[in-house]
Amino acid sequence: MKLYGYPTSGHTHKAQLFLSLLKLDFEFVNVDLLSGEHKQASFLALNPFGQVPVLVDGEDVIADSNAILVYLARTYDPTGQWLPEDPMKHARVEQFLSTAAHRLAGSAALLRAANLFSRTVNKPALLESAHLLFSQLNDYLQGKDWLVDERVTIADVAFYTYTKVAPEGDVDLSGYPSILSWLNNVEALDGFVDMPSSGVGLRAS
CATH class of the missing domain: 3.40.30.10 (Glutaredoxin)
Structure with missing residues (x-):
C-alpha cells in the first residue's frame, strides 16, 4: 500500500x-x-x-x-470492531465521521490552517464554533471511554487528530477534562502514532 x-x-x-x-x-x-x-x-x-x-x-x-x-x-478488520455491523452502532459511527468532516474540520482545523499558512479567517466566529463543538463533545463523553459503544472505533480515529492539535489553532482544551481523558485513551492504544506539533498557536512557545 x-x-x-x-x-x-x-x-x-x-x-x-x-x-x-x-x-x-x-x-x-x-x-x-x-x-x-x-x-x-x-x-x-x-x-x-x-x-x-x-x-x-x-x-x-x-x-x-x-x-x-x-x-x-x-x-x-475481520473482527468488525472498528466499523460495527450493527445498524445502530454503524449509524453512530457515521454520525461522528460526518461531524468530524464538517463541524470539526470547519472550525478547529480551519483555525490551525490559518496559523500554519498565514491565512485570513473570521477567527472569533470559528473560535465560537470550535468551543461550542468541544463543549458538547465534553458533555457527551462524561462517563465514556470511547465515542461509540464500549470499544474504540474509527469514529475515535476520525475525531482524534484535529481535536488533539486544536491548540495550534488557539483553541484551549484545558477546560474540557472529558475530552482530555478520551485523548489519553486513544494515545494509549497499541500502535498509536503521534501527530507532530507544528509549534503554532497556543503551542508556539
Whole structure:
C-alpha cells in the first residue's frame, strides 16, 4: 500500500494512525502541497479533487481520510470492531465521521490552517464554533471511554487528530477534562502514532 499525504495534514495523520493501529505495512509518499504538487496531473489522476490523503492498495485508489478509514476497517478488520455491523452502532459511527468532516474540520482545523499558512479567517466566529463543538463533545463523553459503544472505533480515529492539535489553532482544551481523558485513551492504544506539533498557536512557545 501507498499513502499519499502531507506531514502536517491532520487528514493525512488520521489515515496514518489507522494504518498503524491495524499493523499494516505501507509506504508514505510525500505530496508537497506548498509547491502545488497536489494540483499536478500525476496526482489529479489519483484524486481529481486535488486533496490529500490518497490510499493506493493494489488496484484500489481511495481518496478522503474518512473514506480511507471505512475502506481499511471493512477490508482489514475481520473482527468488525472498528466499523460495527450493527445498524445502530454503524449509524453512530457515521454520525461522528460526518461531524468530524464538517463541524470539526470547519472550525478547529480551519483555525490551525490559518496559523500554519498565514491565512485570513473570521477567527472569533470559528473560535465560537470550535468551543461550542468541544463543549458538547465534553458533555457527551462524561462517563465514556470511547465515542461509540464500549470499544474504540474509527469514529475515535476520525475525531482524534484535529481535536488533539486544536491548540495550534488557539483553541484551549484545558477546560474540557472529558475530552482530555478520551485523548489519553486513544494515545494509549497499541500502535498509536503521534501527530507532530507544528509549534503554532497556543503551542508556539
